[in-house]
Amino acid sequence: MQFDQLLQYTLSGLSTGAIYALIGIGFSIIYNATGIINFAQGEFVMLGGLLTLSSLELLKLPLWAAIPCSVAFSTVIGILFERLAIRPLKQPTPINLVIITIGGSILIRGLAMLVWGKDTHAIPPFSGDTPIPVGGATILPQHLWILAITLIIIIINKIYFYHTISGKAMRACAYNRRAAGLVGIDVRRMVLFSFIISSAMGAVAGIIVAPLTMTAYDVGVMLGLKGFCAAIIGGMSSGISTVIGGLILGVLESLGAGLISSGYKDAIAFIILLLILFIRPQGLFGKADSERV
């Protein structure tokens, strides 16, 4: 019995962790290209879910068509956000940019509240909701979707960043923006790219969790914060360490809620965040960065 319980806690933790990971990678991509933390990342998660809902109900699209439609629309909003709020800034210091993203997130949330109302909405699962037994524990088909899609996105990410010109250019910006500019990389275009990728990823995360967690105009806040934690644990890398960060966070939360007390579930996430920032600010797996002069 005890083993069953542990297995269930771990499986639940892994599936929520995968979501945190996906959102966390969105944070890291923008951070690496621009040096800012995009606190509006959570809002794209919300937009993904709610736009799918509208595509399903208003446009009467089937689910397989509603999903790309919603991702495309969220990406357009991501582009607009970069064009209208980030690019025109006269003094793009990190603190200004961070505050702008916070403002942007409040604006997007407010608009979403006006468009979709304050109610929570449900989205149908991709392939039924008959539980699948694993050992003594159970998971839902939607959990498998989440794990599979997260895996696919990570692989695509890897290929993009290491095997394409624009991916390599984006990494160059992450290492040194000025040097990247000097060798002819259009840094501002890379910033735009980073917003496109991360808003699309946020939207995907929002869509695949919506059948489980449901969606509302304000789901982005908490999911965004958890994704941020995952990114911090992973040392703001846009690769596998953020994924592991997300999974660790998910599993610890679930074990904490099950074994210690459910009241401390969120506290666990933020205690980990603080500990990492105090003890290993470079992330759980990162090498300490030498100060560039």
Place this chain on the structure above:
Amino acid sequence: MKMKCLGLLCAFTTLFFSTTLFAASAPIKIGALFAVTGPAAFLGEPERNSAKMVIDEINKAGGVKGHKLELVAYDTSGDATKAVQLATKLIKDDKVVAIIGPSTTGETMAVIPVAEKEQIPLISCSAGSKITDPLKKWIFKTAQNDALAVGKIYEYLQKNKQTTVSILTVSDGFGASGREQLKNQAAKHGITIVSDDTYGPKDTDMTAQLTKIRGSHAQAIICWGTNPGPAVIAKNARQLGIKTPLFMSHGVSSKKFIELAGEAAEGIKLPSGKVVVADTLSGSDKQKKSLLAFVKDYQKHYKAEGDHFGGHAWDAVNLIKTAIESGAVTPAAIRDQLEKTRAFAGIGGSFTYSPQDHAGLGKDAFVLVEIKNKDWMIVK
């Protein structure tokens, strides 16, 4: 020049006459504080809508005893500090004769001292028992006490000889108050709480808590929260294959919950105001007429199902209207009339206020309903 003078004279005369005309039937101002935005918007929005709807209808029908009613409604966004400021504004600037709201217990507790000091009757739309217990001279309420809801579930369990329960409550004001009641009343009904867990209002996965509950072998699970948490819990319980009967609070007694939880909602039981089962009530039920009228009206005005939250405001406005009908126009007279309310068949229940009781409802305010085929069925 002459024309201008004449025009001015005309204007003045009309103005003069119209003011005197209005003065003859000056509208009676009723204040309202609802959390229309913010976390408690699911309460405040239907409350504001219902209050507006009733006042409009009263005015369309010619008002009360020749007086038109005017609703001055403010949005507190669920913030107690704001609620206090707005209450003061209603009393000092708008000169209202009575206040309806606020929507949450926290806000109500903050506003009570203001209403008491200024001697303005206040009819709260929130559920906390402490609002009217101990009794306060100027404070009434229309929402059913949590204690009644908890009692309804426990009585059912007792009848079915189920003695061990697991409770899972949301970590906000509503959940905390429910948890307290669940713990306080357990012994009285011979019930043992074998596990006591909580979840955050924005949590998206409660399988961890439910796995723990599954291990505790309770005979029933009682979950206390408002959407969307309980819907997630229903889905999670189904995922884990938990067969233990699941009970919810009256906080989810709206169609929204069935819509969110889908299949997983089937078989869940909860105490609810009669509004959700209005059409299946027997004809002898005194509330039936009010309930059907409210549901029909709300549907007509807002294209949505009227829920019992809106009902709290409906009751409050109608209680004040009844008081004014019996001749009260000043705050003090309205208060006295309110206290004389006997068996007023409203949405929340049948209200009987007295100098000892300003909550006014009995156990019959709740019925235990079960979700079957995406609809509510009264549990006999």
